[in-house]
Amino acid sequence: MHNKTINWGIIGAGKIASKFATDLNKVSNSNLYAIASRNLDKAQQFGRTFNVDKAYGCYEDLVTDPHIDAIYIATPHSFHKAHSMLCLNHQKAVLCEKPFAMNLQEVEDMIQLSKEKNTLLMEAMWTVFLPHYQYTLDLLKKKHFGNILKLEADFGFHPKYDESSRVFDKSVGGGSLLDIGIYPVFAALSSLGKPDSIEAKAQFFDSGADSECLITLKYNKVTAHLKSTLLEKTNTEAIFHCENGTIKINGRFHEPSSVTLIDNDGNSELKEFENNSIGYSYEIEHFNQLLRTGQTESNIMSFEKSKELIGTLDAIRELIGLEYY
Helix, strand or coil: CCCCCEEEEEECCCHHHHHHHHHHCCCCCEEEEEEECCCHHHHHHHHHHHCCCEEECCHHHHHCCCCCCEEEECCCHHHHHHHHHHHHHCCCEEEEECCCCCCHHHHHHHHHHHHHHCCCEEEECHHHHCHHHHHHHHHHHCCECECEEEEEEEEECCCCCCCCCHHHCHHHCCCHHHHHHHHHHHHHHHHHCCCCEEEEEEEECCCCCEEEEEEEEECCCCEEEEEEECCCCCCCCEEEEECCEEEEECCCCCCCCCEEEEECCCCEEEECCCCCCCCCHHHHHHHHHHHHCCCCCCCCCCHHHHHHHHHHHHHHHHHHCCCCC
């Protein structure tokens, strides 16, 4: 069982599914068996590109395929709950792209069904499985430079405004917060835990989706300054200012990156990490192992962590007056 080949299906055939499929094909004892899209032609094209055995134009056909062990949900945010529940009801293990769902209630419903069906469910927060990120969390836990005094984390890019694009469509969870703000928020939660208080303000597009969020998470002796924006390209760094030095996860901190260590005397050390994939392979390997060993919850991206993350995002939305439904 420890080497069992896992047959994967993917629901949704967009850009994120393509990245996931590229990395899945590099993971040993994994097989991309099926793809499903509401557009059969799109599914078939995806299937040809990634050498997939089956292409379906209906999600129900994929979840009822007896050959599939695990399903990756790669549809827009607002469909995550429905598609996860569909899979769980057919006792298919689910790796659901972040954000897990649109709000805490949806996430709790998914977790409850996972437990009822005794079927593995995990949020695909790929960042936490990356070597550079685990290295950073380990340094912080060991207090390599002493206690954290302040965190600064940002994620920004500047796409062309297009109301027909998912990124700007509030009805499917578009906007900066759920799409990219989730990463700076996760950086704070994974290193500092649940905050004592939250402050937030935002700007909005004409579509009603948030164009920028400025978030402050306050702890006993630490403040996290977080930013997500679709109005400008930012450095996309996570910088932990500590008592005796600084730990900086360099540009695009949420994906495979490097870490710079700078002590208070100005001595600098760059830590680089080997990586042979886009970065999704690490979460895939972890998920495969959970499935092979009969686990129904991740010990790294646990249900509690997913609930804490979406609960914090809910609190931020309430502060900025953002409603999706």
